[in-house]
Amino acid sequence: MASFVLTQAVGGGDTEVVSINGQPVLVFVDPTRGSPSKLLSVADHIICFSDNTLDNQGWIQVGNANDAAVGYIADLDGTIVSATGHCVDTSGNSKTIHLFVNDVDQGSIGTLNGVDVSFVNTTLDIDFNQTDKIRLQAQQGSGGAIGNTLIKLTLKRRA
Numbered sequence: 416m417a418s419f420v421l422t423q424a425v426g427g428g429d430t431e432v433v434s435i436n437g438q439p440v441l442v443f444v445d446p447t448r449g450s451p452s453k454l455l456s457v458a459d460h461i462i463c464f465s466d467n468t469l470d471n472q473g474w475i476q477v478g479n480a481n482d483a484a485v486g487y488i489a490d491l492d493g494t495i496v497s498a499t500g501h502c503v504d505t506s507g508n509s510k511t512i513h514l515f516v517n518d519v520d521q522g523s524i525g526t527l528n529g530v531d532v533s534f535v536n537t538t539l540d541i542d543f544n545q546t547d548k549i550r551l552q553a554q555q556g557s558g559g560a561i562g563n564t565l566i567k568l569t570l571k572r573r574a
Contacts, residue, residue: 430457433574436491436545440572448494448540455494456572462487462549465565469510469553475566477550486515486550495541495549497569498524501533502561509556512566516543523554524568527561542573 430443433454442454464475474483500512509528514521521541525534543549551566 435572435574438491440491440574442572442574445496445571448496453494454574455496458571459496460493460570460572462568462570463565464551464568466553468560468562469564470560471510471553471555473553473560475512475551475553475564486548489543489545489547489549492544492573493542493570494573495539495543495568495570497535497537497539498566499533499535500525500527500564500566502527502531502564504530504563505532505561506558508558508561510553510561510564511556513552513554514541514568515548515550515552516541517547520552524551525566526556527564528556 430441432439433442441457443457444452445455446452448455464477466473466476469475477485477487495514505528509526511523511526514524524539525536527534549568553561
């Protein structure tokens with residue numbers, strides 16, 4: 416079994432173990448998010464949403480759940496730091512993807528329009544708290560539905 420010891424973050428920043436919602440978490444100071452800078456977990460936490468068909472105002476499915484009210488429930492306080500999306504063929508239509516925390520629209524995280532199209536958004540800085548519900552919704556861009564879509568969110572725990 417391999418092991419390693421973190422002694423210092425790349426670039427000279429410090430890491431420390433803090434308690435987030437009663438759980439010990441290794442964090443670092445992220446100078447690109449927040450003012451003052453946020454203490455975010457070293458580890459990334461990935462959640463994925465996917466759907467065969469996205470209509471205007473359609474909620475994007477979590478796993479095989481098909482109820483519009485289903486979302487990810489946050490186990491610890493955190494920050495959404497990035498999102499990626501992919502659609503093989505939008506059939507000439509487009510959709511913007513909006514992120515919701517507890518039914519409050521946090522705005523667009525990306526747009527899908529074209530053939531074998533994707534987006535990458537690494538500038539997100541959306542906070543959520545333990546027990547908050549995270550969901551995604553396709554909103555009208557142009558035309559009708561798009562199909563076979565996958566969206567990935569990257570979360571970090573927040574002190």
